[in-house]
């Protein structure tokens with residue numbers, strides 16, 4: 001198995017793709033071709049547990065890893081880290097629809113599915129290709145990624161992790177999750193600016209020769225833990241394969257029968273992993289892409305025009321407040337027949353004009369499999385209440401966006417295909433919005449008071465990793481100007 005770039009022809013091993021994160025010309029690493037999960041293998045996988053299923057998928061991509069290395073990675077990532085040791089359970093709503101709960105990990109958001117595994121993949125890769133250098137992971141976060149990366153990388157040997165978040169841009173729960181993080185290789189810093197400032201700062205540091213050379217002289221190297229890294233994508237393919245196995249196991253579909261997926265989408269990593277699962281042989285029918293009021297993807301799927309020249313909205317589903325969905329580039333690469341020149345052309349238009357358009361043929365291909373839908377905060381809240389009243393099922397704001405878009409889709413098409421709705425966060429990560437939705441509460445109280453109330457009103461437990469936060473010591477208090485990120489890094493690395 002070899003990897004190439006979406007913008008340049010390459011032939012590299014997975015260990016290189018994972019340590020580098022992004023290709024030097026700015027493209028994203030993608031498999032040259034998709035390995036196949038044959039009917040016999042899938043048949044066997046139905047009776048496997050999550051770790052065994054993960055092994056079967058990973059070994060097809062990480063052909064430069066030994067079986068033993070992959071088993072160690074999977075064991076470290078998923079054993080004892082998720083509620084009931086079941087990382088991706090399906091919860092059945094009715095005859096046609098189930099919810100794939102991806103938030104039973106240590107930080108209560110779906111980012112754990114990949115970020116518990118990535119440190120193992122990265123350190124194993126670095127041993128192969130980076131001569132035992134210390135990997136310095138830089139993360140800019142609007143909330144969920146930062147904590148999930150901190151939790152995954154804390155005390156992992158030969159790594160250091162530094163997280164930058166916008167000082168006023170994360171929820172109180174998310175902030176406390178990050179600032180109380182323990183570990184002797186972790187650093188957390190608030191930036192006086194918004195998420196874009198943090199993100200731009202990190203990108204500039206990645207491409208700054210002076211600091212890169214300084215790191216190299218000290219036997220260190222930067223790497224990335226955000227979703228452009230293929231090492232974050234491959235663990236996400238696993239849970240789509242796993243949910244197919246679980247649908248069969250529970251008699252919801254027969255082997256080979258199609259099912260649809262609905263995915264609350266931001267950077268397009270999660271839904272792309274579903275598309276990759278299909279390329280490997282998982283019979284997914286429609287990919288239903290759900291957005292909040294930042295509905296650039298809905299417009300793109302409907303019209304073929306991607307146009308970021310529009311207002312940016314802050315919504316109750318903040319992890320989907322995004323105008324540039326990086327991983328869409330990987331889908332374009334496939335739809336355009338793996339033509340890196342065409343992808344490069346669209347991406348340079350995007351950076352120059354903030355806009356590009358795909359041709360009619362490509363749009364037809366996109367529409368044959370993808371459906372786009374969106375809703376606003378009011379509809380999100382109504383859906384949380386509806387789902388709770390109707391099914392006694394409590395979901396978070398991001399999941400509610402997916403549920404609403406699915407409802408609209410079924411109303412419009414009458415499609416009764418078995419459907420998996422992807423749930424990306426625990427409702428307790430967004431207690432305030434969720435409580436206001438189910439209980440018509442005014443939102444004057446603190447997030448933590450709301451958390452306890454939510455538990456009383458809905459008779460659901462507060463996840464343990466969040467329940468204890470209030471009493472944890474705040475360990476990270478740094479707040480810096482956005483121009484001071486490099487200084488923060490140097491200080492923390494003792495350079």
Ligand SMILES: *Cc1c(COP(=O)(O)O)cnc(C)c1O
Nearest residue numbers: 144266267268269270319424425
């Ligand atoms: C990151 C995130 C998303 C968006 O996922 P993408 O892979 O970026 O599309 C959705 N919901 C939650 C809760 C998230 O943390």
